Amino acid sequence: MPSxxxxxxxxxxxxxxxxxxxMPNPHDAGTARILExxxxxxxxxxxxxxxxxxGCADVQGLITREMALGHARKIAEATSLPVNGDLENGFGDAPEDVAATIRGAIEAGLCGCSIEDLSQASGTKEYYPLxxxxxxxxxxxxxKKELAPDFVLAARSEAPIRSGEDLDAAIERLNAYADAGADxxxxxxLVSVDTIAEVRRRVPAKLNVLAGRPGFKPTFKELSDLGVTRVSIGAGLSQAAFAAFYNAAKRLKDDADFSVFSEAQNLGEALSFMRGRDDD
Structure with a gap:
């Protein structure tokens, strides 16, 4: 295992x-092993x-910092690959909360994380003033400079982009975050080639794009050709896994259909990636 x-x-x-x-996103140590x-x-x-x-919805406040970092540590320890953390808004509004989350992420073995500019703790979406x-x-x-300068911090703007005005506002935020030192x-x-190309023209910073959102059209090659640095998947693989579980369980409940168990493909290969007794 690398250091x-x-x-x-x-x-x-x-x-x-x-x-x-x-950069795909596992939801536990087992799926991390499969991705590696x-x-x-x-x-x-x-x-x-x-x-x-x-057993929780994806709502700020239900998962605590300690829970998220404990989960991230399990994934980081399960793989020899670098792991980035989806750490929401840093689990608090204050700058000190963000700093504490970054320190915790480094201690947990994460190599980077994203911090978003949206608070939902009150139950409504509130964008932080720029x-x-x-x-x-x-x-x-x-x-991160104090503890691990190579830690990659991504600043994430949650602003909706429904018009050119919205895009201008998002670009203003992205440039401000880059100027502040975000890696x-x-x-x-961002879901279209045109909007991503516009951001690449107007934001001289490395860009992460989230693939798989509703309406998302670009191919991986198009994103790479546009100069995108990193393509993440978010909850896409988890959605596929939970949907498959739900559909199989529903067939079992509704029809007592045991054929669902014979339809799983490639499970043997997937299980071959799991850690054995003699592994590090």
Whole structure:
């Protein structure tokens, strides 16, 4: 198993090379082992996928910082690959909350994380004012520079993009976060080649794109050709896994249909990636 320093260096190098890299999101240690076995180069936690494994909706406040970082540690320890953390808004509004989350992420063995500019703790969506959102990113940058300078901090703008005006506002935020020192910027609402190309023209920073959202059209090659650095999947694989479980269980309940058990494909190969008694 590589050291934490080696994982950090590997993750940093992925962001520096030409072309995009694909970063899928496991929801537990077992799915992390499968992703490594299939040959991916890095992975990231998913707040939604993890929340579902705890029987919770993907709503801020149901999963605590301690829970999320404990979960992230299990994934980081299960794989030799670098792991990025989906750490929502840093589990608190204050810049000090973001700094504490970054310190905890580093202690848990994560090589990077995303911090978003949206608070839902009150039950409604509240976007942080830009100046305050920048202070939060600066606090995270200061924390990671103190402990692990190669830790990759992605600043994530949750602003919806429904018009050119919305895109201008999102671009203003992404540029402000990059100027504050974020290693990477991220706007999940980018779903078209045209909007992603516009962001690439107007934001001179490394860009993460979330694939698989409703209405998402670009191919991986198109994203790479546009100069996107990183393509994450979010809860996409978890959605597929939970949907398959639900559909099989529903057939079992509705029809007592045992054929669902014979339809699982490639399980033997998937299980071959699990850690054995003699593994590190």
């Amino acid at each position: 934490y320093a080696q994982k950090l260096a590997t993750f940093r190098a992925l962001h520096e090379r030409d072309g995009a890299f694909l 076995g299939l040959g991916f180069e890095a992975m990231a936690t998913t707040s939604a996928g993890y929340a579902w494994t705890e 100046d305050f959102a920048v202070e939060r990113i600066k606090a995270g940058i200061a924390a 990477l910027v991220y706007a999940p609402a």
